[in-house]
Amino acid sequence: MIQPSQDADAPAISIQGVTKRFREKTAVDNLDLTVPRGSLCGFLGPNGAGKTTTIRMVMSIFPPDSGRISVLGRPTAIESKDLIGYLPEERGVYRKMKVDAFLTYIGMLKGVDRNILKDRIGEWLERVELPGVEKKRCEELSKGMQQKVQFLATIIHDPELIILDEPFSGLDPVNGRLLRTLINDLHDQGKTIIFSTHVLQQAEQICNRIFLINNGKKLLDGTMDEIREQHNPRTLVIEPSGYQHGDDTSAVENIEGIASVRAVPVSGSTPPHMEATLRDGADHGAVLARVAQAIPLRRVESRRATLEDIFVSLVSTKDSEDSVRASVSAQAAGVEGN
Amino acid sequence: MWKIYAAAVREYKVTALTPAFFIGAVIVPAVIWGLMFFVGATGLLDSEKPPMQGRIAVVDSTPGQTLTADLSDLFSPEGRARAAEAQMQALRDQINRLPPEMREQAMNAIPMAEAMIGADDDGTDVDIVPIDPNEADLEALREQVRAGDYLALVVVSEESVRIPVPTDAEAGPATRDPNNLGPSQYRIDRAPSLDPDYLGDIQRAVHRVIQNTRYEQAGIDPATVLLIAENSPQAITTLVTEDGDKAGPDADLVRFLPFIFMMLIYASVLTGGNYLLMGTLEEKGSRVMEVLLSAVSPTQLLIGKLIGQGLVGLTIVGIYGAVGIAAADRFNYLAVLPSGVQIVWMALYFFMAYFFLGAMMVAVGAAVTELREAQALYAPITFSLIIPFVLMFSIMDNPGGVVARIFSFFPPTTPFVMVMRLSQPSHSVPLWEIGVSLLVGFAGVAVMVWIAAKIFRIGVLRYGKPPTLVGLLKWVREA
Numbered sequence: 018m019i020q021p022s023q024d025a026d027a028p029a030i031s032i033q034g035v036t037k038r039f040r041e042k043t044a045v046d047n048l049d050l051t052v053p054r055g056s057l058c059g060f061l062g063p064n065g066a067g068k069t070t071t072i073r074m075v076m077s078i079f080p081p082d083s084g085r086i087s088v089l090g091r092p093t094a095i096e097s098k099d100l101i102g103y104l105p106e107e108r109g110v111y112r113k114m115k116v117d118a119f120l121t122y123i124g125m126l127k128g129v130d131r132n133i134l135k136d137r138i139g140e141w142l143e144r145v146e147l148p149g150v151e152k153k154r155c156e157e158l159s160k161g162m163q164q165k166v167q168f169l170a171t172i173i174h175d176p177e178l179i180i181l182d183e184p185f186s187g188l189d190p191v192n193g194r195l196l197r198t199l200i201n202d203l204h205d206q207g208k209t210i211i212f213s214t215h216v217l218q219q220a221e222q223i224c225n226r227i228f229l230i231n232n233g234k235k236l237l238d239g240t241m242d243e244i245r246e247q248h249n250p251r252t253l254v255i256e257p258s259g260y261q262h263g264d265d266t267s268a269v270e271n272i273e274g275i276a277s278v279r280a281v282p283v284s285g286s287t288p289p290h291m292e293a294t295l296r297d298g299a300d301h302g303a304v305l306a307r308v309a310q311a312i313p314l315r316r317v318e319s320r321r322a323t324l325e326d327i328f329v330s331l332v333s334t335k336d337s338e339d340s341v342r343a344s345v346s347a348q349a350a351g352v353e354g355n
Numbered sequence: 356m357w358k359i360y361a362a363a364v365r366e367y368k369v370t371a372l373t374p375a376f377f378i379g380a381v382i383v384p385a386v387i388w389g390l391m392f393f394v395g396a397t398g399l400l401d402s403e404k405p406p407m408q409g410r411i412a413v414v415d416s417t418p419g420q421t422l423t424a425d426l427s428d429l430f431s432p433e434g435r436a437r438a439a440e441a442q443m444q445a446l447r448d449q450i451n452r453l454p455p456e457m458r459e460q461a462m463n464a465i466p467m468a469e470a471m472i473g474a475d476d477d478g479t480d481v482d483i484v485p486i487d488p489n490e491a492d493l494e495a496l497r498e499q500v501r502a503g504d505y506l507a508l509v510v511v512s513e514e515s516v517r518i519p520v521p522t523d524a525e526a527g528p529a530t531r532d533p534n535n536l537g538p539s540q541y542r543i544d545r546a547p548s549l550d551p552d553y554l555g556d557i558q559r560a561v562h563r564v565i566q567n568t569r570y571e572q573a574g575i576d577p578a579t580v581l582l583i584a585e586n587s588p589q590a591i592t593t594l595v596t597e598d599g600d601k602a603g604p605d606a607d608l609v610r611f612l613p614f615i616f617m618m619l620i621y622a623s624v625l626t627g628g629n630y631l632l633m634g635t636l637e638e639k640g641s642r643v644m645e646v647l648l649s650a651v652s653p654t655q656l657l658i659g660k661l662i663g664q665g666l667v668g669l670t671i672v673g674i675y676g677a678v679g680i681a682a683a684d685r686f687n688y689l690a691v692l693p694s695g696v697q698i699v700w701m702a703l704y705f706f707m708a709y710f711f712l713g714a715m716m717v718a719v720g721a722a723v724t725e726l727r728e729a730q731a732l733y734a735p736i737t738f739s740l741i742i743p744f745v746l747m748f749s750i751m752d753n754p755g756g757v758v759a760r761i762f763s764f765f766p767p768t769t770p771f772v773m774v775m776r777l778s779q780p781s782h783s784v785p786l787w788e789i790g791v792s793l794l795v796g797f798a799g800v801a802v803m804v805w806i807a808a809k810i811f812r813i814g815v816l817r818y819g820k821p822p823t824l825v826g827l828l829k830w831v832r833e834a
Contacts, residue, residue, distance in 0.1 A: 073816070076648070076649055077652070078645070078648050078649075078653075078816065079812070079816075095652060098649070098650060098651075099650075101649070102649075103645075103646075103649035104646075105642075105645035105646060105649065107642045107644075107645050107816070107818075108642055108643075108645065108646055109641040109642030109643040109644075109646070110641065110643055110646075111369075111637070111638075111641065111643055112637075112641055113369070114369070122361065122365050123646065123647075123650060125361045126358055126361050126362065126647065126650035126651055127650045128357060128358075167646065170646060171646075171649075
């Protein structure tokens, strides 16, 4: 896998202090973001977080109210549009146009010679398992097939930077996997790829870097490993053999390094167990060992934070937004420090 | 530039190089043209009429009692041959009066005219039955018409032919009483089987008799009157201008040249504009717009679309213009068509009209999501399109007048008004007015395209509630 080469060149995308307002609503609020070249980034956020607005500003579809954006080392995307492949969230095809005419048109708009496109379109259609649809009108294709054609329209000019806004929406699992393979292949070729999604498993599976924004503000920014490290699990799942509710709970509570214990009753196929929260600063491994000594165990594990947990914990904390923001910026600072 | 070119080429291809466009713009007019020609040449539309056979009763109370003889003559083979020959002679006389260069071609029409006018024996067999006015029982004769014994009953009284006096106007409306005809009135009671065309023939004969009788009473020779009528005054007008003299044809068609030229531009501009509106709506509706905007800037796309559909409009002008020139050539009106330089001016005005209107259409298309929402924003477009029609007659009648001049310098109407003025053969537009109107008009186009680009940029990615006209102005200020 090609590592981001921040030292070699300017970053693929650099966003500095960018703000965009629509009437009263602030869609993007003083956002800073750097996408290193060659990275495969997930751009996450709940609906209405400002993802599409950010991407549209990166694409120079509309300008930011303030702040600076540079794309592939150039001050605006207008100057580097032909090097960018962009799959919008609101995407479509000309219904009456034939597939090859549509792809040729888009390719020509991006400055590729018609003769080169001819061969390339055939090859790519084979690759996305749509051989022989060149002469079909777009409206004759199924929705999933149209999505693949749209994806080809995004990459037909062999761009350096590929921005995909919700690329997986509407794809069945088979085509979703195909798209994932294509994204990985393109990444292996050294392309910088950003895709936005709200399906976190996808981001978790594919990305080596994550941005999370909400209400136009950045909540998370770092590599997957860094983020997992930051959100290191502070919870142990303990399932004693022969679970005695009162005794076992108090036994665990007394272990050094445990802050609190919660009993979880039986539910479905999950047997009754306890969830213990670690004290700040407590050594994870040492506490695990002490738990094993204290009570007879069927199972003990530290819960691995999924991106979903992090996402929900960051996004849904409404009552103490300021404190979340404070802790998040502290984390972000920590990430950058790493 | 390349991107604009690619966008323009696509617009042209998907609009003009389609079977639908070819059928609409080429085949349908060609078929209509061909059909009209075919029908005209073969006389298919002349309905097959049964020959008129039967009797016509004539009650003639005029002093000379010439009506019977006149009508008999009208329906006799000799009389019909004579009438046809007279018509042909009149046609030949008219052709002889044409300028020599047009005469030769007009001569070609004579065989066709002969075939149409020529009196062949079509089986017409009509007896004119004179009835003595003193013995005529009009009621009984009417019953005979009803029973089918007569095709018609014609009653002419002394009152019918008396020389009119000023007090005749006070006689009041016609009565149905056959015994009581008013001044200048006569009666025809006809059976349903009498063809209206023959009714016209009978009426003309009666009118001629009445008029000739009156001329004679007044001491005028009817033949002299006929000569006077046949030789109506002819004006030979020449427009004397700085650029030289221009022959001023007097034909009615020439009067409508400005209208024809304006309609030509109007139709092609409107067609191109409509394609723009629909195309933009389609790109928005199918969500292909943002895909395009990832490759081109909104302004590039807008200009590409304008150019592409402008070429479509030009194609339409070309097709109809060629048909028009062919028609003008065939009917010898080539000389009155605008000259080379004027065509260049008109082409410029076509582009002016197209870009002004097209920019408005594309802005409306970008602002709304559905076609029916476009209606609310259509007012400025309707306004620009209706004014030329409101002004049309004033400008055609007086191409150098104040109204024509004022609206020559008002951008939405400039191209239409100037084209009307330029195509009026009897009028010569001063060069400075052409220059100033081009300047003003294209300045207007620049402003309109600038406004459209702003609306386009904001509108193309907006879905949901359509803006009002005021809202659009806000967009222009914001963008």
